[in-house]
Amino acid sequence: MRPPTPLPAALAGRPFTAAEARSAGLSRRRLRAGDLVSPCHGVRVAVSGPGPTPAADPTLLDRVCALAAVTGAVVSHLSAAVLWGFPLPLRLECLTAVHLTSPTGKRAVRRKDVVGHSQALDPDEITVGRQTVCTSPLRTWFDLATILTPDELVIAGDFLLRRRNPLATLAALDAYLGRRRGMPGCRRAMHARALIRAGTDSPKESELRLLLVHHGLPEPGINIPMLDATGGWIQDPDMSYEEQKIAIQYDGGHHASPAQRRSDILRDEDARDAGWRVLVFTQRDLEAAVPGREPRAVTRVRAALLERGWIPPRP
Structure with missing residues (x-):
């Protein structure tokens, strides 16, 4: 079988949309070639080596990395909570939608299986990882205040300040909440803070x-x-x-x-x-x-x- 033609340099080594592929002159047949996988709707990425590919069952990380890369948005809310390992109730563990946040003034992402948000994020509320960009642990927990029940938010806060490998400190949490006064979810977050305890194990x-x-x-x-x-x-x-x-x-x-x-x-x-x-x-x-x-x-x-x-x- 004839190997597929090499990708243009502008598309190699990164996720790209079908629209970008068409602009680069790739045909529909080339987009269906075996060296490309689709981690999410409308996005392709080249397989980086031999062996099994993630095409059949892309992980959440595959999908959020691809979506964040092609949209320029920040992974947030429940999706960021999963990446950080926050404990979530069973009703939320298997959600397929990816949460992405765009800066204020920029239109929220509108895509299949994406929940788009548009809100301001301070530099310290964004964490740049090796594979994707997501909200910081403190900002992620704060965003959960509008999603979780009061007890679930406290449990997530305990995880934030857990005894081994904590994601934040009590002082950092209090300072952060002091900056968020008046924002949506702040009252629920402050109520949870009164019940959060540092140093828990599970x-x-x-x-x-x-x-x-x-x-x-x-x-x-x-x-x-x-x-x-x-x-x-x-x-x-x-x-x-x-x-x-x-x-x-x-x-x-x-x-x-x-x-x-x-x-x-x-x-x-x-x-x-x-x-x-x-x-x-x-x-x-x-x-x-x-x-x-x-x-x-x-x-x-x-x-x-x-x-x-x-x-x-x-x-």
């Missing part, structure tokens, strides 16, 4: 913390070191009530492995030997078994607090 731990608070229980501390009588370190429980010596652990899927289970058992044995009550929860404990009934996690934490001398505030 979105599910954040969800559990909010669940307890919404049911009228005191807010637990996060990853506070547990010490024995001699001051020796025992563990950093996910959450805890130091005064009542109650430790709360959320066990995700990775806790199911035999090695992890053994480690968890030893961890909790040491805590109990030191006089702590240890409560371990999974996803099922966060959900009400019967509509209208409080989740099991809330019931168990309340019972443990009362047992350890906690006095509920008067209504």
Whole structure:
């Protein structure tokens, strides 16, 4: 089979639109050649080497890189949130539309499977990566304020300030919100900020913390070191009530492995030997078994607090 003719220098090594291809003199037949793939509607990019190509199933990164390159817009909102790894609710995880933001005064992108926005972005609100340009972590979280529910926005904010490899600091978040006063979504963002906590380890731990608070229980501390009588370190429980010596652990899927289970058992044995009550929860404990009934996690934490001398505030 005859190899396809080389692409013009102006189109080689980058995504290009069908209109650009026609202007460069490429025929429809050339656009259907095997060395080109279509990461999104109306865009082509040359395959960079032998082996499988992304033509059959382009990833989100393939699509946003191509769309951002041919439109000059910035990847934003939910699409930027996915690229940064923000935890999103199930209803939003499989959306196919790409969010792109154009600067104020420039028309929002109008394309198939694209949600176009037109708004001002400061230089520090744009992050230039190796493959594409997207909104910064702080701006991305702020844009989510108009999309997510209040609790979902808090969980995303906890992720922003997570204990390992945080995307921002609490001081940077507060400074940023101070600049955004009066903008759409600012009130929702400020409300979420009051509930955001730095130093968390997982979105599910954040969800559990909010669940307890919404049911009228005191807010637990996060990853506070547990010490024995001699001051020796025992563990950093996910959450805890130091005064009542109650430790709360959320066990995700990775806790199911035999090695992890053994480690968890030893961890909790040491805590109990030191006089702590240890409560371990999974996803099922966060959900009400019967509509209208409080989740099991809330019931168990309340019972443990009362047992350890906690006095509920008067209504």
